[in-house]
Amino acid sequence: MxxxxxxxxxxxxxxxxxxxxxxxxxxxxxxxxxxxxxxxxxxxxxxxxxxxxxxxxxxxxxxxxxxxxxxxxxxxxxxxxxxxxxxxxxxxxxxxxxxxxHYPPERPLTLTDLLAARTEFHDRALVAAGGLRQFVVLGAGWDTRGFAWRSDPQRKVFEVDMPATQAVKRAALDKAGIDAARVTFVACDFQRQSWLEALAAAGLDLHQPTFFLWEGVSMYLEEPAVQETLRAVARLPEGSAISFDFFSHQWLNDSWTGKLVRTAVHLVYGERFRFGFSVRPQVTTALELYLQESGLQACGLVLREAVSWGDQRPGSVPFGGAAVCVADQVRATGQETRRDGSGSQPIPASSPGYTQPSASGSSGPRRVASGRTSSGTRDS
Ligand SMILES: C[S@@+](CC[C@H](N)C(=O)[O-])C[C@H]1O[C@@H](n2cnc3c(N)ncnc32)[C@H](O)[C@@H]1O
Structure with missing residues (x-):
């Protein structure tokens, strides 16, 4: 009706x-x-x-x-x-x-639900990170979550983005009358610079567990920059976490819709999709394999949750997904100490870390229980 x-x-x-x-x-x-x-x-x-x-x-x-x-x-x-x-x-x-x-997105998910699915996933991850004192938005764009999160004065918020985009945002905040002093801005190109060094120079406490939101960015980077971002999180104190989304490698490179969207985005915005994670045979197994083969797991990064979006039937290709990885050296390697960016000093955690978000029906991210046994893939 x-x-x-x-x-x-x-x-x-x-x-x-x-x-x-x-x-x-x-x-x-x-x-x-x-x-x-x-x-x-x-x-x-x-x-x-x-x-x-x-x-x-x-x-x-x-x-x-x-x-x-x-x-x-x-x-x-x-x-x-x-x-x-x-x-x-x-x-x-x-x-x-x-x-x-529709928000939250309707199930089963299709490509037109991508933005709603992404928003929903990261909103829930942010709630799970509520106990942390430091929040970094990597590739922040026009996201305002950091400003809302900063309403608690105990918390520190950082936004990292390309210099020109960040300058436009700062001018817009000023024009719109939003107090930009609530957030520390760090201009950095992930492909060329170490964002962790830039953040440390801007006041990020490397001894505190930190939550990183990396929404809608991994696809614009080359694989080494994606890996370096995850490696930086792995080196941070226990309980640090990163919530990110991605396109599937198979969809981006092998499907006609992937190629069409890729071309359209390049023509309209001049921006290129460069990277996608494999989601075969399942998103969880594929991501865990990636963490192992790239040495990220040995560095202390553990997959906490993973979902894939799109058609999961045999012969079809999910278009993407999202995941949360946490710094958990003990579980990842069985070692008892953590190391900072230089690889020499242990960095003990000094406050609580990322907790598991509660599942909301069948739509939410699922927990990877331990090791490689449980699947976080949501067929949608
Ligand atoms: C699709 S937007 C997502 C913005 C925001 N995270 C959101 O979800 O609203 C991609 C963002 O990534 C940033 N970005 C892309 N490549 C980058 C790079 N090499 N270094 C830093 N930021 C980058 C862009 O400037 C842009 O702000």
């Missing part, structure tokens, strides 16, 4: 809807296009999704809404007050949300 109401509304509104949304889209794309190749355009994708969830009331995010008033592509009146409300209005009026705007 809701769906019928929604479709009727769309048909009725179409003469207004179509031109306003088209103009809103162009208004949105133009500043992105002008800064193409310098400032991340793909950062607007998850941000736009979060704005929609906010307007639909399914994931309130007032800080993102506030930040939208400062960012080049979203600050126009046309986009925020006309196009976005028109996009989400029919859903509210009809009390029906189409799949691509």
């Amino acid at each position: 809701g769906r019928l109401r929604y479709l009727l509304l769309i048909v009725l509104l179409l003469p207004v809807w179509l031109p306003v949304l088209t103009l809103g889209f162009l208004w949105f794309q133009w500043p992105i296009w002008r800064q193409r190749g310098r400032v991340s355009g793909t950062a607007y994708e998850p941000f736009g999704a979060r704005l929609c969830y906010h307007l639909l009331g399914s994931r309130p995010d007032p800080l993102s809404w506030q930040l939208a008033a400062g960012l080049p592509a979203t600050r126009s009146w046309w986009f925020r007050q006309l196009a976005l409300p028109l996009l989400t209005g029919p859903s509210r009026l009809a009390a029906y949300t189409p799949s691509f705007l």
